[in-house]
Amino acid sequence: MIVRYGLRLVALTYLALLLIIPVGMIVAHTFSGGLAPVWTALTDPDAIKALGLTLKIAIIVVPLNTLFGITMALVMVRREFRGKALLSALIDLPFAVSPVIVGFTLILVYGMNGWFGEFFINQGYPIIFSTPGMVLATMFASLPFVCREVIPVLREIGTEQEQAAATLGARAHQTFRRITLPAIRWGIVYGVVLTTARAIGEYGAVAVVSGNVIGQTQTLTLRVSQEYQNFDHIAAYTAALELAVIALVTLFLMNLFHPRKDH
Amino acid sequence: MAITVRNVNKRFGDFVALDDVSLDVPAGSLTALLGPSGSGKSTLLRVIAGLEKADQGDVFIGGAEATKLPPQRRDIGFVFQHYAAFKHMTVAKNVAFGLEIRKRRKDEVKRRVAELLDLVQLDGFGDRYPSQLSGGQRQRMALARALAVEPEVLLLDEPFGALDAKVRSELRAWLRRLHDEMHVTTVFVTHDQEEAMEVSDTIVLMDHGRIVQEGRPQDLYDHPETEFVMRFMGQVNRIGDVYVRPHDVEIRLEPNGTTEAAVVERVLHMGHHIRVDLTVNGGDPVSAQLTRDEAERLGLEPGRPVFVRPAKARTFAGEPEAEAVS
Numbered sequence: 001m002i003v004r005y006g007l008r009l010v011a012l013t014y015l016a017l018l019l020i021i022p023v024g025m026i027v028a029h030t031f032s033g034g035l036a037p038v039w040t041a042l043t044d045p046d047a048i049k050a051l052g053l054t055l056k057i058a059i060i061v062v063p064l065n066t067l068f069g070i071t072m073a074l075v076m077v078r079r080e081f082r083g084k085a086l087l088s089a090l091i092d093l094p095f096a097v098s099p100v101i102v103g104f105t106l107i108l109v110y111g112m113n114g115w116f117g118e119f120f121i122n123q124g125y126p127i128i129f130s131t132p133g134m135v136l137a138t139m140f141a142s143l144p145f146v147c148r149e150v151i152p153v154l155r156e157i158g159t160e161q162e163q164a165a166a167t168l169g170a171r172a173h174q175t176f177r178r179i180t181l182p183a184i185r186w187g188i189v190y191g192v193v194l195t196t197a198r199a200i201g202e203y204g205a206v207a208v209v210s211g212n213v214i215g216q217t218q219t220l221t222l223r224v225s226q227e228y229q230n231f232d233h234i235a236a237y238t239a240a241l242e243l244a245v246i247a248l249v250t251l252f253l254m255n256l257f258h259p260r261k262d263h
Numbered sequence: 264m265a266i267t268v269r270n271v272n273k274r275f276g277d278f279v280a281l282d283d284v285s286l287d288v289p290a291g292s293l294t295a296l297l298g299p300s301g302s303g304k305s306t307l308l309r310v311i312a313g314l315e316k317a318d319q320g321d322v323f324i325g326g327a328e329a330t331k332l333p334p335q336r337r338d339i340g341f342v343f344q345h346y347a348a349f350k351h352m353t354v355a356k357n358v359a360f361g362l363e364i365r366k367r368r369k370d371e372v373k374r375r376v377a378e379l380l381d382l383v384q385l386d387g388f389g390d391r392y393p394s395q396l397s398g399g400q401r402q403r404m405a406l407a408r409a410l411a412v413e414p415e416v417l418l419l420d421e422p423f424g425a426l427d428a429k430v431r432s433e434l435r436a437w438l439r440r441l442h443d444e445m446h447v448t449t450v451f452v453t454h455d456q457e458e459a460m461e462v463s464d465t466i467v468l469m470d471h472g473r474i475v476q477e478g479r480p481q482d483l484y485d486h487p488e489t490e491f492v493m494r495f496m497g498q499v500n501r502i503g504d505v506y507v508r509p510h511d512v513e514i515r516l517e518p519n520g521t522t523e524a525a526v527v528e529r530v531l532h533m534g535h536h537i538r539v540d541l542t543v544n545g546g547d548p549v550s551a552q553l554t555r556d557e558a559e560r561l562g563l564e565p566g567r568p569v570f571v572r573p574a575k576a577r578t579f580a581g582e583p584e585a586e587a588v589s
Contacts, residue, residue, distance in 0.1 A: 160343050160345060160347035161347050161348075161349055161350075163314055163334070163341075163343070163347065164341065164343060164347035164349070164405075164408075165349075165360065166314070166333070166334045166335055167312060167314070167334045167335075167337075167339055167340065167341035167409070168340075168360050168361035168364060168408065168409075168411075168412060169335050169361050169364045169365060169412060170335065170360075170364045171335060174364060178360075179349060182351040183350065183351060185351075
C-alpha cells in the first residue's frame with residue numbers, strides 16, 4: 001500500500017515539477033492582465049504571420065518525413081544490404097548533432113557564398129534567410145522520429161502475415177495497404193506526434209538559417225524568444241501557449257487512430 | 264492437382280537446405296513431409312508455395328510450370344505454424360481476405376465466410392478478433408482462410424506444432440476428415456512421426472536436405488531402408504548388429520538355440536501395455552513391450568534372469584554406399 005502510493009507520489013511530483021507547474025505558469029502569466037492584451041498579442045499581424053509560418057513548415061515537413069520514415073524503416077527491417085549499419089547511424093545523426101551546427105552547415109552549402117547558394121539566389125529562390133532553408137533545417141532535425149518508431153513495430157510483427165496475404169492472392173501494394181500499414185499504424189502515429197512536436201518546436205537550426213526577420217521568417221518559437229527578450233512578456237507567453245495548443249491538438253487528432261482495446 | 268518437384272537445390276549461405284530433391288505428390292493425396300529440424304522439410308514446402316525461390320530445379324503444380332510464379336498466382340492455400348492471423352481484422356474479415364482480394368460480390372463473400380466458419384466449427388466467432396481465440400481456434404480460422412479461395416493445393420507448415428497435446432490430436436483427426444471430404448491435394452510438414460502416421464497416406468522422410476525414404480506409413484515403419492529411417496519411425500533396440508522394435512522382442516524363461524541371456528531391470532505398467540527394461544549379455548540395454556497377459560504369464564520382476572530373441576529384426580549394411588564413396 002505504502003509502496004504503491006509512494007511510487008505514485010514520486011511520479012506525480014516529478015511530473016508536477018517538470019511539466020504541470022511550468023505549463024500552468026505559462027497559462028497563468030498569459031492571462032495575468034486579462035483577455036484584452038492576449039487578444040492584442042494574438043491578432044498582431046506579425047504573430048499571425050509567425051503562426052502561419054510555423055504551420056506551413058509543419059505541414060510540409062511532417063508528411064515528407066513520415067513518408068521517408070516509413071520507407072526507410074521498411075528498407076532497414078526487410079532488406080539485407082552492405083552498409084546497413086552505416087545507414088542506420090546516418091539516420092540517427094540528427095539526434096547526435098547539435099541543431100545549431102545543422103543550421104551552419106546549411107548556410108555553408110546554400111548560403112550566399114555556399115556551393116549552391118548563388119545558383120538558387122539567381123533563380124529567384126533563395127534558400128537561406130527564407131522559408132526553404134527553414135523547411136530543410138526542420139526536416140533534418142525531425143528526420144529520425146517516424147523511422148525509429150516504426151522499425152521496432154515492423155520487427156515485432158514479422159513477415160508471416162504478409163506472406164499469408166501473398167498466398168491468398170494479395171499483390172505487394174494490397175498487402176502493404178491492408179496488412180502492413182494497419183499493423184504499424186500505432187508506430188507511425190507516435191512518430192508523427194514526435195515529428196510534429198519537433199517541427200513546431202525546433203529553435204536552434206531554424207534560428208541560424210532564418211535570419212529571424214519579423215513578419216517574414218519568424219516562426220512562433222523564434223517569436224517567443226524575441227518577445228521575451230523585448231520584455232513583451234504577454235506576447236511571448238501567448239505565442240508559447242499557441243505552441244502548446246498546437247501540440248495538444250496534434251496529440252488529440254492522433255489519438256483518433258488509437259487501436260481498439262481488444263488488441 | 265498433382266505437385267512435381269524436380270532436382271531442387273536451395274542454400275542459405277553455407278547451409279544446404281535442399282540437396283537435389285525430386286518429389287511427386289499425386290492429386291488428391293495427403294502427404295506428410297517428415298524429418299528432424301534442419302532436414303529441409305519446411306524449405307521444400309515453402310519452395311512449393313513460392314515463398315522461397317529454389318537456387319536450381321523446377322516446380323510443377325497441376326502439370327503447369329510454377330517455378331517462377333509468385334505465391335499469389337500458384338493457386339495454393341498455406342497454413343503457418345504460428346497461424347499468421349491478421350491481428351487487426353475480425354475472424355470473418357480474416358476468412359474473407361482472399362475473396363475480397365479477388366473482388367467477389369459482397370453477398371457471395373458473406374455466404375462463403377459463413378459456410379467456412381461453420382466448416383471449421385467457428386460459427387458465432389465471426390465478430391471476434393484473433394487475440395480472443397485459443398490457439399486451436401486460431402489455427403482453424405487460418406485453415407478456413409486458406410480454404411476460402413478454393414485452392415488446388417493445401418500446404419501446411421507444422422500446423423499443430425504450437426498447440427497442446429489434446430488439441431493437437433483433435434485437429435489431426437479433423438484434418439484427416441476434412442481432406443477425405445474435400446480431396447484437395449494436401450502436403451503438411453511435421454517433425455512428429457506419430458502425427459505423420461496418423462494423418463497421411465504417404466510419408467516423405469527427409470534428412471540433411473534429402474529425401475531418405477518415401478512410402479506408405481506402414482512401409483516406412485516395417486521396411487525401413489536405413490538405420491536412420493528405422494530409428495526415426497519408432498523406438499528401436501540394438502542387440503549386437505541387429506535392430507529390433509520393442510514389440511518384436513520375445514521373452515522366454517527357458518533358453519533355446521537362438522536366445523540370449525538377459526536380466527530384467529524394471530517392469531513398467533504403461534496402461535494398455537507393459538514395458539520391460541532388460542540388460543542383454545550383461546551389457547546392452549533393451550526395452551521390450553508386452554501385453555499384460557504375457558507379462559503376467561512370465562511372472563517378470565526386477566532381477567529375474569530370462570532369455571530374449573528378436574521375433575523380427577533388421578540389419579543394415581553399414582552406412583549408405585553413396586556416402587562411403589564420397
